[in-house]
Amino acid sequence: MQDRRRFMQQLSALGLGAIATGRIAPRWRTMADPFTLGIASGDPWPDGFVLWTRLAPDPLNGGGMGTDDVAVRWEVAADDQMRRIVRSGTTVAPAEFAHAVHVTLRGLAPDRWYWYRFHVGDATSAVGRTRTMPLAGTMPNRMRLVVASCQHYEAGFYAAHAHLAREDADLCAFLGDYIYESHFARPVRSHEAGEPTTLDAYRNRYARYKTDPQLQDAHAAMPWVVTWDDHEVDNNYAGLVSEREDPEAAFRLRRAAAYRAYYEHMPLRRTSIPAGPDMLLYRSLAFGRLARLHVLDGRQYRSDQSCGDRPKPPCEAWDREDRTMLGTTQERWLGQGLVRPGATWQVLAQQVMLMPLDLDAGPGERYNMDSWSGYPAARRRLTSLVAERRVPNVVTLTGDVHANYAGEVPLDARRPEDTKVAVEYVGTSISSEGDGMDAFPQVQAVRGSTPWLKFHNARRGYIRCDVTAAGWRSDYRIVPSIQSAAAPVTTVASFVTPAGRSVIEPA
Ligand SMILES: [Fe+2]
Incomplete structure (x- = not known):
């Protein structure tokens, strides 16, 4: 109790849970646009979804909304002109959540598209498009997913986002x-200098990213x-161990600030509201009987990397049974979700590479210790569960x-040419690392000894996935350069995984 009180005091010192008045501002007005960060929706279910925006007329300097809560009106329509309004209401943008709005919608029709927008004062947001999921128990004809990750603002423009916005996809899975x-x-363009550690600094960093028009689209x-x-939060952190192994108490506060800002800026359910340095992010979503998405959190609960974070030969602690990627509770939850019947495809939406990739071209071994290859016991528990319980169609x-x-x-990373239990489609970055290249030389050097790796390419872009009961198709969409926001997109390769077989074949 004492500890908790001290922790809460430290949080307020950081500006966490700070000085909101708890009052709703009467007739709030501004000359500046409060919707500079755009709008979003997320985590759909059969009769609803989460709608998001954050009011920020001065986005890069704390938002500029003051300390009063502000009433925000929202509307949901059946058409893109917002003529046939099916639901509307007023919610509060709380000062203590940086005037972020999370509206949880229920009672809508399943498996259909809706449009939405927000009003505050005289201002009206852009119109967004979102959808409900098909009813549990029904088999949809098709699901289209786009898969994206890694959007360093300074590394280039978000041309890939502009293209994925036009793919007519049902969902975007953003993997971190x-x-x-x-x-x-x-840098092609710059954000503020210095690493954020406080809530204010993380908020301003999210605001910088979210002002990008292609990301908003x-x-x-x-x-x-x-x-x-x-x-x-911080490069290669693991649980409560930061990149530079800061004192745990300090990193706890930093993680609390970072998680809070993450919740504030994402279209997440209220179950994800963080409690200090803890936040429940893993969850599952179902697209009827066609697919179940298990959204994993491979950061918050993992053991520290055993041999340092960089690609390295295995060291002493590497293969210890008690080392974990997901933590005990999430690992058990995932196991229960995977063996539950009722979905053709079992999809893991997650962070780091699952398949073994030995980067040593000679007789030795060298693994990315931040990936599942750095957590062999945890990977073995997952692949054995899939094999023993005969979980089909794991992607x-x-x-x-x-x-x-x-x-x-x-199944067995030590005998990788034997039984396969799943397929893995790894998506490139939207912008991180700059323009990229056709292939990393260190990966090309081990292609011959890694026959289960069917494709590699190191350009920027995203994956477009078309999923039916008969098969999974992945199209790798790439942009040639991110020096310009207007770069075109092409498909560099396409693969299929027929239902019932853990194989990747050219489409
Ligand atoms: Fe990244």
Whole structure:
């Protein structure tokens, strides 16, 4: 109790849970546009979804909304002209959540598109498009997903977002690194200097990213299903261990600030409201009987990387049974979700690469210790569960590595050419690492010894997935350069996974 009180005092010192008046401002008005950060929707279910915006007439300096709460009106329509309004209401944009709005809608019709917007004072937001999920128990004809991750603002423009917004997809799965806490060495455009550690600084960083018009278009086009990776807090952090191994108490406060800002800026359900440094982000969503999405949190509960974070040969602690990627509770939850019948495709929407990728071209071994290859016991528990319980059609969608990969996930990483239990489609970055290249030389060097890896490409872009009961198709969409916001998009490769077989074949 004492600890908790002290912790709350430290949070208020950081500006967390700070000095909101709790009053609703009468007739709030501004000359400046309060919708500078755009709008968003997310986490749809069969009769609703979450609608999001944040009022910020002065986005890069704390928002500029003052300390009173503000009433915001929202409308949901059956048409894009907002003529046939089906639901409307007023909600409060609380000062203590930086005037972010999270509206939870219920009671809408399943499996259909809706349009929405917000009003505050004299101002009206843009119109966004979103959808409800098909009813549980029904088999939809098709689901189209776009898969994106890693959008370092300084590394370039979001041309890829402009294209994925026009793919007519049902959902965007965003797999982490929505912001970067760190600076990019060869910036195409700049955000504020210095790594954020306080709530105010994280809020301003999200605001910088969210002012991008192409990112706003991508949010307005469809509901997003988001998870985070490391850069939403700190590069390669693991649980309560920061990149530079700061004292745990200090990192706890930093993580609390970062998680709070993440919740404030994402279209998440209220179940994700953080409590200090803890936030429930893993969850599942169903697209009728066609697909169940297990959205994973591979950061908050993981054991520290065993041999340092960089690609390395395995060290002593690497293969210890007690090392975890998901934590005990999430691991059990995932196991229960995977064995539950009622979905053709079991989709893992997650952060880091699951398939083994030995980067040593010679007789030794060298793994990215931040990926599942750095957590072999945790990976073994997952792949054995899938094999033993005969979970069919497991598809892993992955971000993190700023390159495209497609591969088959073996049951046993030590005998990777034997039984495969899943397929993995790894999506490249929207912008992180700059323009990229056709292939990383260090990956090309091990292609011969990694036959389960079917594809690699290191340009920027996203994956477009078309899913039916018969098969899963992934189109790798790339842009040639991100020096310009207007770069075109092409498909560099397409693959299919027929239902019932853990294989990746050219489409
Ligand atoms: Fe990244």
